[in-house]
Amino acid sequence: MMQRFRPWFYLASALGALVLVPGHLHAQAGAFGWSPDTARLTDEDNRLMWDAMVKLNRSQGAMTGESRSWQNAASGNSGKVLLEKLSEINGMRCHELRYSISFSGQPVPQDYQFTWCRTANGEWKIAPQ
Numbered sequence: 777m778m779q780r781f782r783p784w785f786y787l788a789s790a791l792g793a794l795v796l797v798p799g800h801l802h803a804q805a806g807a808f809g810w811s812p813d814t815a816r817l818t819d820e821d822n823r824l825m826w827d828a829m830v831k832l833n834r835s836q837g838a839m840t841g842e843s844r845s846w847q848n849a850a851s852g853n854s855g856k857v858l859l860e861k862l863s864e865i866n867g868m869r870c871h872e873l874r875y876s877i878s879f880s881g882q883p884v885p886q887d888y889q890f891t892w893c894r895t896a897n898g899e900w901k902i903a904p905q
Contacts, residue, residue: 817877818851825875828857833871833892833900838862852880860889865903868893 790827817825824846832844847854850886854877870893878885891903 807899816879817853818848821846821848821851821853821855824848825855825857825877828855829873829875829892830856830900831861832873834892838871854878855885863891865891865893866902868895870894871900 806838824895828844828846832838832842835842840859840862841857843858845856848856856876858876859871859876860874863872872889872891875888875890876885877888892900893903894900
């Protein structure tokens with residue numbers, strides 16, 4: 777049976793990997809009032825965050841400083857995707873995006889940064905590091 781392709785899954789996987797911080801950093805994180813062990817995004821959170829990113833990337837004439845916010849009343853999680861920088865990499869138009877995620881019950885949002893580039897066929901993909 778073929779499985780349906782879920783593009784937000786890749787972003788969620790990347791962000792999930794970042795949330796799983798090595799053990800020696802967990803003690804340091806506690807000083808800021810949150811623990812990566814308890815931070816979780818639901819499927820709906822991932823979908824909302826993905827939609828915010830897609831809307832920002834597809835926005836014609838998007839400018840540095842533009843953002844799209846999302847909020848999930850069911851999980852209590854929310855966030856913002858901010859366009860920090862416009863650039864060109866290997867002839868592709870790119871957006872450096874900052875994801876700020878506020879987890880329910882955690883006072884300090886977590887920030888992640890990815891650069892997305894528009895390929896020749898019009899798809900947006902995370903730029904290789």
